[in-house]
Amino acid sequence: MAQLTLDHVTKQFSSSTAVDAFSLHVEDGELVCLLGPSGSGKSTLLRMIGGFEQPTGGTIRIDGQDVTHLPPERRPTGMVFQSHALWTHMNVFNNIAFGLKLRGIAKSEIADRVQSALDLVGLKDYGKRQTYQLSGGQQQRVALARSLVLEPKILLLDEPFASLDQHLRERLREEVRDIQQRLGITTLFVTHGQDEALALADRIVVLRAGRAEQIAPPDRVYREPETEFVAGFIGQMNFIKSSVQDGRFVHADVALPAEASDGDAVLAVRPEALTISHSDKADAPFVCRAIDFGTHVMVDLQLSCGTRVKAMTEPGSGWQKGSRCDLRVKAFHLFRDNKVLYVSAAVTSEPCRIRNAAHA
Secondary structure, eight states: OOOEEEEEEEEEETTEEEEEEEEEEEOTTOEEEEEOSTTSSHHHHHHHHHTSSOOSEEEEEETTEEOTTOOGGGSSEEEEOTTOOOOTTSBHHHHHHHHHHHTTOOHHHHHHHHHHHHHHTTOTTOTTSBGGGSOHHHHHHHHHHHHHTTOOSEEEEESTTTTSOHHHHHHHHHHHHHHHHHHTOEEEEEESOHHHHHHHOSEEEEEETTEEEEEEOHHHHHHSOSBHHHHHHSSOOEEEEEEEETTEETTBOOBOOTTSOSEEEEEEEOGGGEEEEEOOOTTSOEEEEEEEOSSOEEEEEEOTTSOEEEEEEOTTOOOOTTOBEEEEESSOEEEETTEEEEEOOSOOSSOEEBOOSTTO
């Protein structure tokens, strides 16, 4: 196990900044997901940790040792790439053994370590197979074994499941999490999939334009987003743009604290934090469509102000296109200039009501 510290790490390409003074401390055995849209700097960060990119500024330390300018082969890291990067002219055994051979490890030890790595990733009898004979999931397991056989202190995973189908991704990510916990290896996992991050991580780093918008455990990132960007990037979120006037949000019966000063604001509500009930009012929000997912029904609603929102209801609730409803909020966030302005209390028995008029 090892600790990793990034101190104001920066990476510039010509006139653009891919990573901007980024700092992070990762504890022994922790699995941290770097999550963000394309171009947010997550893969660049991982490549700098692995030594495949050189930082423009800042320092990278592993167990207190400065490795900022060390080449990849001199760092106690192992990296699994999105493309697998397997050698097609070598069989599975030799692909995994390649790094050990470069380090001058004895043949008998290589054989033992390669077999242990194959056992670990569930490919016990695949050593003599050619890589082109393997499925995508099996190739990814070989790539993982090739990194683990080097016994790295830090495991780096760069969107390793991006090319796989959903069911295989879900199965492999559970296997990777199980292996990571059994080995106790410090791991950084790059993904743009929020489901992967929520399922795998001890902590999530949400990146935007090379900076961290929020660093927190998955439940906090989901339930307590610190910025409007994080709120919209993690899970589904409804945003209702309006303003605060005299301590109240214009489009909802929401009592706010004194520090919520007047001005433009955005009300953010998760679909599961909305409750709907049938209404006979002609100006009430109406159902655009209802999608039954089996475990729940997602109801797409439109307010007269033009805003579309989604509400999650129980199966068999009977909502049809055109149905009018009363819409209430059980929990919400209020944002201004991308920063959180106010967070409501936990779900209450007396949810506030969203008003439907364009200028309530």
